[in-house]
Amino acid sequence: MGRSDSIDRRRVLAGAAGTVLAVALRPAAAAQPRSETTESAIRRFAGDNPIRPGRVSLDLPPLVENGNTVPLAISVESPMTAEDHVRRIGVFNEKNPQPNVVTVHLRPGAGRAQVATRIRLADTQRITAIAEMSDGTYWSASADAIVTLAACLEG
Amino acid sequence: MPRHPGLPLPVALAALLLTGAVAGAEPIAPADRRSGFDQMSAEIQTMQRDDDANPGMLAVVDGAELWTKPPSSSRPACAGCHGEASSSMRGVAARYPAWDARTARPIDLQGRINACRRTHQGADPLAYESPDLLALTAFVATQSRGQRIAPPEDARLAPARAEGRALFEARMGQLGLSCAICHDENWGRRLGAAAIPQGQPTGYPLYRLEWQGMGSLQRRLRNCLTGMRAEPFGYGAPEYVALEAYLATRAAPLPVETPAVRP
């Protein structure tokens, strides 16, 4: 797919969902456009609902020594009660071959909305976590990771 | 040793290559010896420190199971002779490579495990880098975690150590590099984006993120040789055991970290 095509598609998608999406997904100073497939993955997760920045905290090392294994921790501000809890957290990448990183489903009895895992980053990129709350709202946070290449690879 | 943190490695290497200044490379003094652990990010340090998060522990637990499992029905398991590894194997990895009287050669820990299999368990040796050999070696080495590397004072090991040092300091491969140029002379600087460690073998077998799995010190040495564009020795070659014997003297008194995690 050509670059201009992907940018047009992105603009169309962002326009359709309104400015809130643009704020959540388009970094102010970013040079890297999000790919079309990442946005469709996010839309598969959140539908046409607005995604607001906030309530989500994404902990990713800013400088990654090896993209094969990158620790990732996510927490969401939530009382995790039956009335008010996080239902799902979806994590998305920009530059891996596939846009999904992990999706977790939580229950009110979790006590906290706090998970950790380890991910692969094929390249320097932005990771976005989106939380779906029990009231149907969506909140997000993003973090950039610079992936350095190992100097001595196994030949 | 003078350090030039501002000087990019390629410049430093070019200078070294042009002047041949490395000929008199000084080994790192004991007080200056540092594990590669110190140069890792806090995140990877945490991954190594937390046994519930350290992926190398998967191999260590595999090794614990193999320790108690006889390889054949008529012969004992490792535990049949050695009992509880937590006492019988404590400190062993800190003293390897050691002298093997039967073959009259130095032997490394994985070599010792395979020799034991052959001699006492009537079993075929496990292949280098096979999951079982890595697991057993990691399990045995983990019993020495925290103990300082203390190579035996055994004059019979002196020739191998000298050969290992000569190999470490010899220029090899198409780039004309030696181990010492990076790990004695330029540790603490960067090669590309990666920090150059001293190359201290404190945590083998270890979980390397680059490998997405466990590997032995011999595998790491093969990686380095390939990186230098030199022909790697075959697994089990005496050159590796000689290098391991020298590296142990070069690493003392750093503590054993097995199962370490490295980028």
Add this chain to the structure above:
Amino acid sequence: MARTLINLPKTAKPGEVITIKTLISHPMETGFRPGADGRILPRNIVTEFVCRFEDEEIFRAELFPASAANPYLTFTWVATASGRFSFTWRGDDGFDQTESAAITVA
């Protein structure tokens, strides 16, 4: 059987938030990498992890090729009663493994 490491407290007080850590040995082959012969290695990943407490699902994760080898997941749960957690990993090529761990709440 893949090796697993599961860590949670053996005992907890009622209402205490416990952290559950799980690690499983699995290559998580992405399906995008060439093997030694230059041909793409077929995808072989864990696609789903489910934790249940006494048969009630309490946590689920959908995994993708972007999960690191030897998948590691941690999450929390409020200990309310003694019982048994089960942990199930499912994936490509019929991968299906369940482990369990008990907790005493008093």
